Amino acid sequence: MAKRPTTTKSKSPARYGPGVIPTREEIMEAVSEFPEINSKREIARHFGIKGDDRVALKVLLKDMEAEGLLARSRKAIRVTSELPAVAVLDIPADADADDLHAYPAKWNDDEGEKPVVRIHVPKSARVVPAPGDRILARIERGDGTVPTYTGRAMKVLDKPRKADIGIVRIDEGGARLVPVERKAREMRIEAGDLGKARDGDLVEVEVTMRGRLMIPRAKVINVIGNPHSEGAVSLIALHALEIPYRFPASVEKEALAAKEADLKGREDWREIPFVTIDPADAKDHDDAVHAEPDTDPGNPGGFIIHVGIADVSYYVRAGSDMDHEAFLRGNSVYFPDRVVPMLPERISNNLCSLREGENRASMALRIVIDANGNKKRHSFHRVMLRSAAKLSYSQAQAAIDGNPDDAAGPLLEPVLKPLWAAYGALSKARDKRGPLALDLPERRIKLDENGMVADIYVPERLEAHRLIEEMMILSNVCAAETLEKHKLSLLYRVHDAPSEEKVIALGEFLKSLELPTPRSKAMRPSDFNQILYRAEKAGKTEQVNEMVLRSQAQAEYAPGNYGHYGLNLDRYAHFTSPIRRYADLIVHRALIRALDLGDDGLTEAEEARLDQIGQHISATERRAMAAERETADRLLAHFLAGKIGARFTGKIAGVTKAGLFVRLDETGADGFVPASTLGTDYFRYMEDQQALVGERTGERFRIGDRVDVRLLEAAPMAGALRFEILSEGERIRPPGRGRPQRRAKPAPRGRRARR
Structure with a gap:
């Protein structure tokens, strides 16, 4: 091998022989010292790298970008900026209180990934920060090629309100900012404050007060994108609600490096003819199902149900970059124009998607039920399965209704009919249990090629939907029961009973409709179902549906169990969607640990943080719901603007x-x-x-x-x-009056009353 030359701080380029490329330190020294060395070509020329060695150099430079040593702005390469001696830092809300870390509050993405600063809090510290704080900190840089930083808090700062965002509309003399907040007003942007923003761009702005009258003016500080050109109105909600939608390079790299699971430590369930039943446009498939009659003479009319769930925990290990990012996101977010996944596509749409005809690692359940749908026993298994078919809800339903297509036809007798028979038994148990029966049709928005509304529809509610729901609910109950049995802490999906105040308010409303009012303030789901039934008979379903919905508490994730009121279940834990919900991934890890199914189970550190994890992912769920609702509102307002x-x-x-x-x-x-x-x-x-x-x-x-x-x-x-x-x-009788008065001639509707 050729001898490596010694680099010097001379402008004469160092030359390398065949088979030798520079070290990370040498590349960083050259790029820092010589501004003209700002591309792969210039780096290769500086070190005399030729031929096949250029490929090795390219790989090294890519690794250095991923490690945060180099940053790229378009094609220009430069050394990542270092932090100053004193900086403002943000401590993530999910940081470990006993091992705090933080990131710079302001950071240009062109500089590469944000550096991590470990926060040192000595016992004698006068300022003790906590997760979620913004601090002014003194920074010390560690030795070594890869910059490492330690910070000591000098002061806890108030966090400013998140940046204002809006749409730029160019006009004479500058531009105006069209706000995305409903109650905000338009602001002027002077020509010199536009930066690189163009007409129609979604931008972040800094608001300043100018002139003797202190008129607010907006200055563009960041161009986010152009919602119209990208066909992505959802981009507004993503930034307004601060939802991460780009995966860091380290996360993508980790996902690409993941290798497909093998049979080691798994049972082989590939001969069981599982099927996935999902929406026609689904790209990832968390769950697969199978059912067959139980041949045990002691269980006449009973069934054995098999449920396979993607084994995400095998690929997303606790403490990894993917795990950290999945926790921050909390869940996938679904928009009409895009999905913002919790996990990178390599994991969510490939390795963990239960694709037809492909071997897939799974956490699986074997459940035995009797003829009335009551669970007799269940067991969890770590398996390898292979889906026999990918069906849509409408495909599966059409086959059962007597109109099978080529894909569903061969599965009708051996697979689909036993599934429906098992669902029939589960339906009996559901009806006896009496969950809350609110009828809440969900509208869907279909977009055209320009990202605007083409159609609005309510999908038909099929038995196929209810079949999958019942099997998933049963699986979730099994998960909670198993973890309780093994006395392992878990995250429950909990839903509290309505408060006394809300029950009283509902009673007053029902009284105004001349409907029977609740006799007790402690109502069961069956009591609400009776109210809904009476309202339907009286032709007042819409009014009562709205008020019953408003009376309900919001479901959440918590390590303390108080049951799931809406489903009328004593214990319930989300287990069936680990591709899109972090709660399910935590439950998978807990099951692996409880049942000794591998070395990738719930860690003690995670178990100690379950309360914090539950609060965080409950908040990200609410954030996702708000983003989906706001995006639908914007799309519909676009659609109706011409009417x-x-x-x-x-x-x-x-x-x-x-x-x-x-x-x-x-x-x-x-x-x-x-x-x-x-x-x-x-x-x-x-x-x-x-x-x-x-x-x-x-x-x-x-x-x-x-x-x-x-x-x-x-x-x-x-x-x-x-x-x-x-x-x-x-x-009706006017409030505070003895009887209704004769109505005066009304003013035209819409005309403002004079007062």
Whole structure:
């Protein structure tokens, strides 16, 4: 091998013989000293690298980028910036309180990945930071090629409000910023403050007060992208709610390096004809199912159900970069135009997706039920399975209904009919259990090639959907029971009973509808189902559905169990979707540890943090729901923006002192009707009735009422619609009056009352 030459701080380039490439230290020294050495070609020329050695150099440079030693801005390569002696740092909310780490509060992505700063807190420290804090810290750089940093907190700082974002609209003399927040106002951007922003770009801005009148002005500090050109209105919600949607290089590298699991330590279940049943457009398949009659004479009419769930824990190990990123995300987020996955595509759509005809590592269940759907016993297994077919819900349902296609036909007798028979037994157990039976149709938005709304529809609710739901619910119960039996801490999926205040409010509302009111403040799900049944018979389903939904608590993840009220279950833990929910991954690891199924189970450090993990992923779930809802609102506002003045039918979905929220029948779009536009009367908010009632006329607009409205205004980027109401409300006794008065001639609907 040729002898490596010694580099010197001379501008004469060092030359290398065949088979030798420079070290990391030599490359960093050269790039730092000579500004002209800013590309792969220049680095190769500087060191005299030729021929096949260029490939090895290219690999080394890529590794140095991944390690954070070099940064690339387009094609230019440079040494990553170092932190100053004093810097503002953010400690992540998920940081270990006993081993804090932080990142620079401000960091240019062109400089490479954010450096990690380990926070040292001596016993004598006067400032003791905590997870989630922003601090001013003194920074010390460690020795070595790869920069390492240690920080000591000097002061805990107040976190500023997250940056304002909006859409740039170029005009004469500069531009205006169209806000994405509903209540925010437009601001001016002077020509010199636009930076690289172009018309239509989504940008982050810094707001400054200028001039004698202190008029707010926006200055562009970061160009996020162009939602229209990318067909991605969801980009607004991702940035407004600070949802990570790009995987760090280290995470992608870890995913690409993952190797397919083999049979070692696994049972071979590949002969069982599992099938996946999912939406037609699904790209990842967490779960596969199979059922067969139980031949045990002691269980006449019973079934054996097999459920296979992707073994994500094998690929995503606790403490790895992928694990850290999955925790930060908490869950996948689903938009009409994109999916922001919890895990990189190599894992979610490939190695962990139970693809048809391919060997896949799985956590599996064998469940024995009797003829009435009651579980007799179950067991968990770590297996290798191979899905016999990938079916959509509609395919599977059509086959059962007598119209099988080429894919489902051969599976009808041996696979699908036994599955449906087992589901029939599970349905009996579900009906006996009596979960909350709220009917909540979910609208879907279909986009065209430009990323705008092409169609809005409500998918048909099929037996195939309910079959998969029941088998997944049963699997989740099994997971919770097994972990409790082995006395291992776990994250439950919990849903509390409605509060006494909400039950009382529901009773007052039902009384106003002349429907029976709850006899007890401690209501069971079956009591709510009785209320819903009576409302349906009285033709008041829409009003009561809304109020029953509002009376319910929000489900969450927690290590303390208080049951799942909505499902009417004593114990419940999410286990069936580890590709898209971090909670399920934690439950998988706990099962592996409890049942001694491998060395990748729940760690003691994770077990100690379950409460913190539960709080975090409950918050990311709510964040995802808000992002999905806001994106749908913006898409629908875009869709309706060309229909100003059009008339629509809908129902009142909410009532406040300020006005009415109306949901349109055709699209499901929500808009607002200000109370001041309802006519010449003064409308008083009646909380017990969830209504606005005219003080003089007794005209009432109540939640759930059917109304006609006209669209007056649409703000697409804010996702806001404003309507005027065209219908007249129901007449009742005016509040505080002896009897209804003769109605005066009404002012035209939509005209503001003079007061």
